[in-house]
Amino acid sequence: MRFAVYLVAVLLSSGMKVAMPKGDGTMAVNFPFILLGIVQLSPGQAIALAALSVIAQCRIRVIKPFTFVQIAFNVANVITATALATLTFLSATRIGTELAPALALAATTYFFANTIPVALVIAWSKGEAPVALWRREFPWYLPFYLVGAVLAAVADLISVRFGWTTSLLLVPVIYTIHRAYRAQMAMVRDRQIHLEETEALHLRTIEGLAMAIEAKDHNTHDHLVRVRMYVAEIGVELGITELEMHALMTASFLHDIGKLAVPEHIINKPGKLTPEEFEKIKIHPVVGADILERVRFPYPVVPIVRSHHEAWDGSGYPDGLKGEEIPIGARILSAVDCFDALASDRPYRKALPIGEAMAMVRSKAGIQFDPRVVAVLEKRHVELEERARLHGKGLEPLNIDVTVARGEAPGAGFQQDNESSDAVARELASGEAARLDALNHVAAASQEAQAIFEMSQTLGASLSPDETISVMSSRLRHFIPFDCFAFYLKTGDILSVRYIDGHGTRSFSARPIPLGEGLSGWVAQSGRPSLNGNPKVEPNYEAGRDATMELSSALSLPLFNLTGDIFGVLTIYACALDAFSRDHLRILQAVEAKYSLTLQNVLSFGSAEKDLRVDVVTQLPNTRQFFPRMEADLIKASKGSEQLGVVVCNLNSLKAISERYGPKMASELLRSVADGFRACCHSYDSVARIGVDEFVFLLPGIDMKSCTPQLQLIEETVRHAATDLKIEMNISVSLGASFFPADGNTAEELLGLADRRMYFHKRKYFEAGASPIDRPRKVAEVA
Numbered sequence: 185m186r187f188a189v190y191l192v193a194v195l196l197s198s199g200m201k202v203a204m205p206k207g208d209g210t211m212a213v214n215f216p217f218i219l220l221g222i223v224q225l226s227p228g229q230a231i232a233l234a235a236l237s238v239i240a241q242c243r244i245r246v247i248k249p250f251t252f253v254q255i256a257f258n259v260a261n262v263i264t265a266t267a268l269a270t271l272t273f274l275s276a277t278r279i280g281t282e283l284a285p286a287l288a289l290a291a292t293t294y295f296f297a298n299t300i301p302v303a304l305v306i307a308w309s310k311g312e313a314p315v316a317l318w319r320r321e322f323p324w325y326l327p328f329y330l331v332g333a334v335l336a337a338v339a340d341l342i343s344v345r346f347g348w349t350t351s352l353l354l355v356p357v358i359y360t361i362h363r364a365y366r367a368q369m370a371m372v373r374d375r376q377i378h379l380e381e382t383e384a385l386h387l388r389t390i391e392g393l394a395m396a397i398e399a400k401d402h403n404t405h406d407h408l409v410r411v412r413m414y415v416a417e418i419g420v421e422l423g424i425t426e427l428e429m430h431a432l433m434t435a436s437f438l439h440d441i442g443k444l445a446v447p448e449h450i451i452n453k454p455g456k457l458t459p460e461e462f463e464k465i466k467i468h469p470v471v472g473a474d475i476l477e478r479v480r481f482p483y484p485v486v487p488i489v490r491s492h493h494e495a496w497d498g499s500g501y502p503d504g505l506k507g508e509e510i511p512i513g514a515r516i517l518s519a520v521d522c523f524d525a526l527a528s529d530r531p532y533r534k535a536l537p538i539g540e541a542m543a544m545v546r547s548k549a550g551i552q553f554d555p556r557v558v559a560v561l562e563k564r565h566v567e568l569e570e571r572a573r574l575h576g577k578g579l580e581p582l583n584i585d586v587t588v589a590r591g592e593a594p595g596a597g598f599q600q601d602n603e604s605s606d607a608v609a610r611e612l613a614s615g616e617a618a619r620l621d622a623l624n625h626v627a628a629a630s631q632e633a634q635a636i637f638e639m640s641q642t643l644g645a646s647l648s649p650d651e652t653i654s655v656m657s658s659r660l661r662h663f664i665p666f667d668c669f670a671f672y673l674k675t676g677d678i679l680s681v682r683y684i685d686g687h688g689t690r691s692f693s694a695r696p697i698p699l700g701e702g703l704s705g706w707v708a709q710s711g712r713p714s715l716n717g718n719p720k721v722e723p724n725y726e727a728g729r730d731a732t733m734e735l736s737s738a739l740s741l742p743l744f745n746l747t748g749d750i751f752g753v754l755t756i757y758a759c760a761l762d763a764f765s766r767d768h769l770r771i772l773q774a775v776e777a778k779y780s781l782t783l784q785n786v787l788s789f790g791s792a793e794k795d796l797r798v799d800v801v802t803q804l805p806n807t808r809q810f811f812p813r814m815e816a817d818l819i820k821a822s823k824g825s826e827q828l829g830v831v832v833c834n835l836n837s838l839k840a841i842s843e844r845y846g847p848k849m850a851s852e853l854l855r856s857v858a859d860g861f862r863a864c865c866h867s868y869d870s871v872a873r874i875g876v877d878e879f880v881f882l883l884p885g886i887d888m889k890s891c892t893p894q895l896q897l898i899e900e901t902v903r904h905a906a907t908d909l910k911i912e913m914n915i916s917v918s919l920g921a922s923f924f925p926a927d928g929n930t931a932e933e934l935l936g937l938a939d940r941r942m943y944f945h946k947r948k949y950f951e952a953g954a955s956p957i958d959r960p961r962k963v964a965e966v967a
Contacts, residue, residue: 187229193217194237214241215294215329218266219287219336224343227270234266235259257305265297284337291333295326407524410572412436414520414561415513417568421560424512427483432513434481435488439517442472442489450654461651469493470502488513492521495552515554519545519561522553527569534687534732538569649786653683656779664768666756668735671783672697672704673752679708681724688719688735688757695724704753707740711750714740715769719757739764741772743780751784799873801851802858810872810880814931817870817882821924828924829886832938833898834946836916838877845911852909860901864894880935888923895919918946 194217214237221230238258242250250258269290276286303318310317415436419429443451446468450461457465473490491505491514498506526541536544542565549558657669668688672679679697700709702722707714719725719735727734740755754772758764799806805813814830821828835857842850854873861871861879870882883894899917906915920942922934 187225190217190221194233195240215332216335219333220339222270222273223340230270231263231266234262238262261301265294268297269294287333287337291329295329408437410524411520413572414568415516418516418560428513431483431485431488434485439489439492441475442468445471466501487511492517496554497551515557519553519557652786657685663771666758668757670755674708679704688733691725693724693726697723703738704740704755707742708750708753711742716762716764735759736761737763745784801854802873804858805872807874813870814882827885827887829883829891830922830934830938831881832920832942833879834918834942835877836918841913856905857902860905864897864901891921918942
């Protein structure tokens with residue numbers, strides 16, 4: 185009778201299932217009755233009760249019907265678990281264990297015996313590691329088994345006091361717990377759905393920001409999708425945490441968002457950057473981090489974005505982090521970002537084969553990139569590249585080629601310039617433009633006027649020749665298709681390559697072009713433009729030098745100065761035959777005057793600026809250039825707790841040489857000495873001329889003890905210069921040295937002390953016949 189009653193209770197409770205907090209599994213609330221059967225029934229009855237309960241559980245309120253094999257496995261698994269739990273309970277009670285602990289041990293045994301075989305079967309079917317799957321899915325079940333043990337112990341105690349039938353009161357208790365738990369889990373599921381919707385909104389926001397980047401940099405779309413796939417796989421391979429993975433996936437989309445603050449002509453420049461342009465590019469990690477800081481992501485995206493241009497050896501930017509100081513996500517992203525950039529087409533070069541791209545990344549391991557990341561990338565890059573080709577499509581590319589029909593005029597109205605508009609309209613009415621309708625005429629004129637205005641405004645904003653030409657190249661590319669942009673500067677009877685940029689750069693050498701030779705030489709001599717000329721006739725064109733590109737047409741225009749003389753030639757090249765039209769030539773002619781004037785100004789400014797900062801005789805830096813360099817070196821030495829040596833050098837008898845051999849020989853000696861000083865300096869040292877016969881050296885990393893060899897080298901350099909010029913007078917130097925921080929912390933203190941020591945030695949040399957070099961030991965004696 186007791187078995188029959190418990191069987192009915194078990195069958196009723198088998199339909200009461202609750203979902204687990206983690207995973208997809210459910211659990212029926214019949215387990216307390218199975219434990220009660222272990223306590224109050226025979227082992228055979230307890231096992232039969234468990235077997236019948238699991239059959240009912242496989243048939244009642246199931247989403248997907250169980251197969252016969254699955255039911256047989258579950259029955260066998262529960263029979264084994266119940267038998268082991270019964271054995272555990274009986275063994276515990278035999279040695280005097282009280283009821284509640286014995287039931288807890290039995291429940292724990294049942295838990296492990298039941299879940300381990302299930303985990304093995306699921307892992308085998310999914311191809312996963314069994315231990316990892318068990319740890320992920322099943323530990324959450326244990327508390328429910330222990331709660332069942334507590335309920336079974338309470339029911340048994342009640343039945344002992346009031347009779348076994350009172351244990352049936354367990355059924356409404358279990359039902360109440362079941363209903364409360366289901367209500368709680370419904371709330372949990374609602375919160376989970378809300379979190380998933382929020383996460384989806386979050387992801388769409390990230391994708392929207394990524395499209396904002398694409399609107400600025402048209403090379404970004406495929407790059408972002410590919411980088412996202414690569415970093416995900418490498419992150420898993422390196423075992424990064426779930427939080428780090430979320431941050432890395434978000435950063436893979438948003439790491440270039442700071443480029444919104446970089447001028448477009450720099451981002452899409454088809455060639456090498458100037459130093460000024462690179463300074464502007466370097467702000468994008470900082471700006472990107474500042475933008476994303478306001479989003480307040482729940483995982484560390486900002487450090488990855490800020491540090492994705494840091495280098496393993498500390499030479500990166502913006503913070504100079506190195507090694508493990510760089511976040512792991514930034515280390516993964518920087519290597520993948522570089523690899524994909526090398527393997528993709530860019531405005532400044534064609535894509536490299538992935539083997540060459542990987543070799544270049546490998547060569548930077550331990551210098552720019554984390555060696556561990558490079559090792560994983562090298563192991564997986566072929567597989568990941570194939571997956572990227574097959575499944576690399578992600579965001580729909582941003583469509584910016586749209587036309588808005590509505591809107592007759594802006595609020596402030598249109599700019600009125602009848603004379604310019606009439607001139608443009610007259611020119612557009614000729615030739616092939618005559619076939620366009622009136623609306624296209626107006627649109628073309630408006631676009632040209634706007635383009636010329638923008639170019640004029642931009643050209644006047646820079647004093648750097650390379651930056652000015654770069655801006656011109658970038659702006660023209662929107663209206664004239666070309667592959668290579670060159671500016672030749674006329675000097676006497678030759679044209680020299682002053683600037684060349686674009687895909688076809690490698691086809692040209694630095695060889696000067698004589699006037700009248702080649703396409704650009706003919707334009708410079710004749711003063712007439714050339715439309716669709718042959719680039720291969722250029723004397724500096726080397727056929728086959730660039731196997732990836734063959735230039736076939738050119739558009740060349742002479743540039744005139746204010747007096748009407750030609751001072752340079754602008755030539756653009758394209759791979760296609762007859763790539764340029766008369767409209768393209770006209771656009772160039774429209775901007776020629778402004779461009780020529782601006783270019784003359786920046787060239788003159790550059791020459792004047794150089795003259796102001798460089799000594800005319802020796803071509804060494806003068807005081808204008810030297811003192812800012814010294815201040816910078818002092819700041820660097822102070823931050824890095826490094827030494828800095830300052831050496832003042834005076835040429836003895838320079839005046840006597842000028843009187844005996846003439847001023848020309850004195851200048852030759854100064855130039856020869858300057859050349860020697862440059863040769864004996866390291867790349868991080870600097871030397872400048874600060875007086876008629878005085879030079880000063882900045883020697884980072886040198887202290888009083890290590891200064892002797894450098895002083896000897898300076899003395900030998902002067903002696904060799906005099907010997908080479910066959911000067912028969914005794915030429916020597918007087919030297920004075922001071923050292924940061926031992927002798928002072930400012931430029932004035934260090935230079936003043938070095939100068940006093942130099943004059944002390946000079947006086948000592950002439951009066952006492954001492955050696956021109958006072959060794960560091962003696963230098964230290966003179967304060």
